[in-house]
Amino acid sequence: MVRDKEATKSKLLDAALAEFAAHGIAGARVDRIAAKAGCNKAMIYAYFGSKEELFDEVLKIQISLVHEATPLTPDDLPGFAGRLYDTYARQPELLRLAGYHRLESGFEEISKAEAEAHALKVAAIEEAQRDGRVPADFGAEELLNLVVHMSILAFSTPIASRDLVVRSVEKLVS
Amino acid sequence: MVRDKEATKSKLLDAALAEFAAHGIAGARVDRIAAKAGCNKAMIYAYFGSKEELFDEVLKIQISLVHEATPLTPDDLPGFAGRLYDTYARQPELLRLAGYHRLESGFEEISKAEAEAHALKVAAIEEAQRDGRVPADFGAEELLNLVVHMSILAFSTPIASRDLVVRSVEKLVS
């Protein structure tokens, strides 16, 4: 047997991602996560403290992955929406995780890091609006939320497509 | 004690609405529903069959309430979006219920009645597009989904407002 703390944590996080995405927080089973990771349930409590803390860790990782994979391009918001769509399509667990988080935990309990990243993006859009590169008939924060939620829309209804997302944002910033 | 089947079912449905909206399907507790309704747990199984069937019944009722309260006005989609927003604001449990349903049950398990109502609305928008009363740069079904999800957006982020919903739809159909 190999004893590798980091490898065990990583396998636990992978298994937890699948379990939480499939069943949510209340529906997830700690035993299933341990079994899927090929290790014992006690490791979860040793490394992460509790089921909820494990969930938070998993969600945090997924969110930072999305942020890394999809930098904001204020001058090309339709393209940004399209790339966000691609990221979500490649990483389908995140939207389920985030959905469960929003429903099961309080509406807004965003981490400091996320609030900061959000503020940075709003500032970038504001600047683009000042320079006239982006129309100013929506506020910068409004616009960011609009674009983000537009790209999510495609995963909330069966008929929506990447093309629809891009075209909608094009119209919104026209 | 009053013995009234319909009254008991109604109290059970009310209690279940609150419980499911608060905790989802997996997180809801049958005992809590019975306690809140002031009757015995066995009644749930006598009248509704199971926890899941009770959830389905509650969701069905809420959806039909929304449909009744908010008829589609194809010639005034921004107004429709605003009125949909108002309905959701007045009936905050539905969006939580629908969210849990989408996550916990399969993506696709819409009822026949709902699919029918959807098709009717799509047809109404198509007609308005043929008459030139609504721009045709989006398909009718795309447009309906866009408008519906726009009105939901306002409840997914803290900063969105009714005004933003209406303005966004205005821009989309301009």
Add this chain to the structure above:
DNA sequence: TCTTGTCAACTAACCGGTTGGTTGCCAAGG
């Protein structure tokens, strides 16, 4: 030997669902 990652076994609480029996309602018979 001593530290530390690992796990089987355990527990106490909980959960969805069932059951056997009780109670209020109402209508038919007297």
Add this chain to the structure above:
DNA sequence: CCTTGGCAACCAACCGGTTAGTTGACAAGA
């Protein structure tokens, strides 16, 4: 009008199985 018997509505207690979380012993590496 008053019994009374049948039945629908109701409930306390229970059941088998499951759950998150704990712990004491062991084994691997230093």
